[in-house]
Amino acid sequence: MIRTAMTICFLFFAGLAAAGVRAADRPNFVWLISEDNSTHYLKLFDEHGAETPEIAKLARHGLIFEHAFSNSPVCSVARTTLITSCYAPRIGAQYHRRTVTVPMPDGLRMFPAYLRDAGYYTTNNSKKDYNAREGKGVWDESSRTANWQKRASDQPFFHKQSFTTTHESSLHFSRKVMESEATTTDPATVFVAPYHPDTPIFRYTNARYHDRIRAVDAQIGRVVDQLEQDGLLEDTFVFYFGDHGGVLPRGKGYAYESGLHVPLVVRVPKKWKHLVDRQLGSRVKGFVSFIDFGPTLLQLAGLDVPSGVDGRPFLGAGLTAQEVDQRDEAFGYADRFDEKYDLVRTLRKGRYEYIRSYQPFNFDGLQNNYRYRMLAFAEWRDLYQAGKLNATQRQFFERRAPEALYDIEIDPHETNNLASDPDYLSVLTDLRKRLAERVKSLPDLSLYPENYLVDQAFENPTDFGKLHKGEIARLVDVADLCLKPFAKARPGIELALRAEDPWHRYWGLIACSTFAEQASAFVAPAKRLAQNDANLLVRTRAAEFLGLVGAVDPRPVILEALSQSESGVETSLILNSLVLLRDGKPGYTFKITSRNLTSSGAAFSDVKRRLEYLDPNYAPPANKKKRRKKK
Numbered sequence: 174m175i176r177t178a179m180t181i182c183f184l185f186f187a188g189l190a191a192a193g194v195r196a197a198d199r200p201n202f203v204w205l206i207s208e209d210n211s212t213h214y215l216k217l218f219d220e221h222g223a224e225t226p227e228i229a230k231l232a233r234h235g236l237i238f239e240h241a242f243s244n245s246p247v248c249s250v251a252r253t254t255l256i257t258s259c260y261a262p263r264i265g266a267q268y269h270r271r272t273v274t275v276p277m278p279d280g281l282r283m284f285p286a287y288l289r290d291a292g293y294y295t296t297n298n299s300k301k302d303y304n305a306r307e308g309k310g311v312w313d314e315s316s317r318t319a320n321w322q323k324r325a326s327d328q329p330f331f332h333k334q335s336f337t338t339t340h341e342s343s344l345h346f347s348r349k350v351m352e353s354e355a356t357t358t359d360p361a362t363v364f365v366a367p368y369h370p371d372t373p374i375f376r377y378t379n380a381r382y383h384d385r386i387r388a389v390d391a392q393i394g395r396v397v398d399q400l401e402q403d404g405l406l407e408d409t410f411v412f413y414f415g416d417h418g419g420v421l422p423r424g425k426g427y428a429y430e431s432g433l434h435v436p437l438v439v440r441v442p443k444k445w446k447h448l449v450d451r452q453l454g455s456r457v458k459g460f461v462s463f464i465d466f467g468p469t470l471l472q473l474a475g476l477d478v479p480s481g482v483d484g485r486p487f488l489g490a491g492l493t494a495q496e497v498d499q500r501d502e503a504f505g506y507a508d509r510f511d512e513k514y515d516l517v518r519t520l521r522k523g524r525y526e527y528i529r530s531y532q533p534f535n536f537d538g539l540q541n542n543y544r545y546r547m548l549a550f551a552e553w554r555d556l557y558q559a560g561k562l563n564a565t566q567r568q569f570f571e572r573r574a575p576e577a578l579y580d581i582e583i584d585p586h587e588t589n590n591l592a593s594d595p596d597y598l599s600v601l602t603d604l605r606k607r608l609a610e611r612v613k614s615l616p617d618l619s620l621y622p623e624n625y626l627v628d629q630a631f632e633n634p635t636d637f638g639k640l641h642k643g644e645i646a647r648l649v650d651v652a653d654l655c656l657k658p659f660a661k662a663r664p665g666i667e668l669a670l671r672a673e674d675p676w677h678r679y680w681g682l683i684a685c686s687t688f689a690e691q692a693s694a695f696v697a698p699a700k701r702l703a704q705n706d707a708n709l710l711v712r713t714r715a716a717e718f719l720g721l722v723g724a725v726d727p728r729p730v731i732l733e734a735l736s737q738s739e740s741g742v743e744t745s746l747i748l749n750s751l752v753l754l755r756d757g758k759p760g761y762t763f764k765i766t767s768r769n770l771t772s773s774g775a776a777f778s779d780v781k782r783r784l785e786y787l788d789p790n791y792a793p794p795a796n797k798k799k800r801r802k803k804k
Contacts (some may be wrong), residue, residue: 199329199474201321201409204466205396206333207389208248208300208340209425211418212436213366214386221364223386227394228413228438233432233454235411235440240460242503242521243417244427245269246432247510251417251463253304256283258467258482260504263615265626265634266304267508270778272742273627276306284467288331290405291476293590294324300335322403331470334396338389341420344378345546356364356380357387366431366586367565368423368554369549378421378549397440409587410473410488411440412466422550423569427537428517428528429587437461440486448473450494459497460521461487462504506612508619512779513541514749516619524582531652533573534686534721540752542753542782553670572757575655575687576605605656609649615647620652621676622710624742644674651680655687663694670698675708682714686721696724703727709734711745717750723759731763735770741777744770748758748783755787766791 201520212218216224217232218239227684245251245261253266257277261267265275277283283303285295289310297315301307314323320741337343353373361377363383369375391411400406418426418432425432441449451457461469464484471478487497505519516531538557546551556562557570565588578594578601579587591597601638618626618640630637638645651669654662662684669681685692685699696719703715703725713734731751738744754761765787767775774780784791 188443199291200442200448201329201405201468202288202331202473202494203321203396203400203409204331204333204412204414205393206335206414206416207386207436208335208337208416209394209419210339210382210386210415210436211424211431212415212434213431214382215436217438218436223358223383223390225390227313227390227397228436230394231397231411231413231440232438235438235453236449236451236455236457238457238459238461240458240501240503240521241435241437242412242433242460242462242505243415243435244463244503244505246417246419246428246505246507248416249302249304250506250508252300252302255416255463255466256285256301256303257281257305258464258479258484260464260483260506260615261304262506262508262617262619263483263635264305264630265618265639267506267619268304268623269508269510271304272623273631274304274306275631275634277308279633280483281479282308283311284471284482285312285331285333286476287471287476287479289313291474293474294321294328294330296320296323296330296332298332298334300337320399321405329474336389336392337417338392339382339385339700341425341543341547343385344382344420344549346381346548348548351548355570356384358383359672366421366423367588368568368586369421370553370562370566371562372552372556374548374552375421378547382420390557407443408445409440410445410470413438413440420433422544422547422553422773423537426507426510426513426541426544428505428519430521430526430581430585431587432507433503433505433519433521434597445473445663448490449488450492455493457487457497458505459487459500461497461500486555502607504608506617506619509623509779511541511543512745512782513539513544514623514746514751515539518608518612518617520604520611521581522604522607525600525604526579526581526587527601527608528577528579529605529608530575530577532683533575533751534689534717534757535749536572536757537568538570539749540756540786542786576601578604609653612689613642613646613649616642617649618645620645620680622649622679622743622746624710624740624746625676627742628740648676648680651677652683654681655684659688659691662688666692666695670695670702675706675711676728678702678706678711679708679714682718683710686714686718690722692718693722693724696722700725703730708737713747713750717754720754720759720761721757724803726761727754728761728763732765732769735765735774737771738774739771741774741780743775744774745779745783748780748787752783752787763787 214222216222236621243251244254247269249269296319297318298319314635324755358380360380363379365371415435468478468484469486472486501523503521507517518528518529578591654665669677699715716727716730719725
């Protein structure tokens with residue numbers, strides 16, 4: 174098998190030579206990716222960050238990108254965006270963890286396949302975590318030992334390597350560990366974000382993370398040293414970046430700068446300096462996103478960028494520094510993270526970030542089991558419940574505004590929402606319009622609930638989106654009714670609640686929940702929908718609205734919907750509303766076990782996570798497979 178593959182490689186390069194193109198005439202590429210860290214943790218980008226001498230060395234021979242964004246604040250969605258060069262909500266890859274692994278859009282492949290077709294040796298070490306199906310011909314090797322050294326002589330290569338050193342799980346330590354393991358970084362010297370409580374736990378967590386950043390910096394240095402030892406460094410573009418933001422609370426999983434704004438440094442090799450219209454060591458002001466990374470490599474390699482992707486190159490022949498620096502927009506998205514549902518879209522334009530929370534009553538701090546393994550997360554909630562936080566620190570546990578506007582230059586941690594400030598009305602109006610147009614033009618599949626997409630769309634998400642683009646645009650208009658004064662929104666909500674299409678009723682009820690007590694005129698129609706609607710999610714949203722405003726006890730409707738749902742994904746959506754109504758205001762006591770659910774609903778992994786939280790005695794079914802005894 175290996176000999177056959179090598180024979181094919183040599184024949185391929187012989188063909189390239191015959192065509193007048195030698196493999197050695199293309200640059201190599203190496204991507205070094207640290208997990209779960211935003212720009213806030215590296216001194217190269219933020220005065221409060223850790224020193225990273227190895228990454229700084231790359232920067233001296235390359236470029237620092239001051240505005241690089243992951244598009245999504247969580248790994249599987251961000252990495253799928255990165256490898257496909259496509260916006261995840263357009264291709265059905267927006268949920269973490271995936272319920273269904275969706276196909277690539279027709280006619281598109283993951284971008285390393287195009288490099289491989291052109292003669293590149295492509296390796297991945299080793300994380301993938303894609304929400305889309307990989308397809309054939311993407312990697313020559315993907316393993317924990319994969320690197321460039323097994324390629325044929327003079328064969329160009331693309332190597333991608335991820336480092337888990339900075340992953341969120343590295344901060345899942347116990348109090349015993351905190352008390353017994355000192356950090357190299359002095360906790361007294363770290364910066365505590367204004368939205369965090371300044372406590373010993375938060376300081377220790379910060380300090381421990383700074384130590385992890387320094388550790389991953391050393392790992393990156395070793396890979397670069399190996400390139401130099403192999404005589405390849407000055408033939409190779411080395412990209413260092415984070416796979417999304419994080420990882421302290423309100424970072425990973427949340428569509429703020431702390432979750433989306435990633436460090437990016439590109440070392441430019443001497444041999445290929447002519448492909449980059451910049452002075453080495455300079456900083457790039459232009460905005461780049463994960464959708465752009467793949468097209469950039471194709472451009473640098475002299476290959477065509479497929480027309481079906483959403484990204485565009487930011488380095489390569491024919492691109493000027495001025496053109497890239499004029500780019501000032503980045504689109505972001507946050508949907509489900511494990512069992513916690515949300516629907517947030519962001520548009521960063523210049524110094525402003527606009528955040529559209531489509532279900533703002535789903536407050537940021539809503540339970541996510543994995544997040545709350547971190548002591549800092551748990552302490553933050555405990556302090557909130559004890560009434561020991563200031564107004565800025567409390568925001569994480571209280572309903573959001575449906576839209577937020579932040580001036581990042583004066584408010585880098587996004588604590589002062591300017592959306593209601595008349596001085597910023599023109600900026601707000603412009604960004605609101607731009608984001609709505611972006612969501613409609615994708616089109617954004619998340620205007621439908623996930624269970625509907627699983628049933629109807631995920632065999633071919635992009636074709637489904639094209640077919641339903643007009644309908645999605647109309648749903649966006651219903652969802653955006655909550656951005657108007659209630660008196661102007663009321664006629665539209667009335668029409669939506671009477672609509673034949675269940676998803677118009679669904680979004681009409683979400684608008685009611687967003688308006689809260691202002692929408693009390695819709696209590697009566699919401700009662701009818703809660704009792705009689707044929708769609709379980711419409712009934713759930715009606716009960717949710719009635720419960721949030723304290724008009725009717727929502728528990729009978731919610732529990733009945735759970736007992737009738739045969740879909741695990743639908744059950745998970747209903748449980749999200751249940752947890753919101755239980756943990757949020759006004760708060761309802763639910764007693765829930767797996768016995769309240771159908772067997773098919775209870776079997777879904779996200780439902781099991783909710784049951785673990787809701788029922789302290791819940792135990793998943795025992796694994797009946799017999800293990801072989803060790804000899």
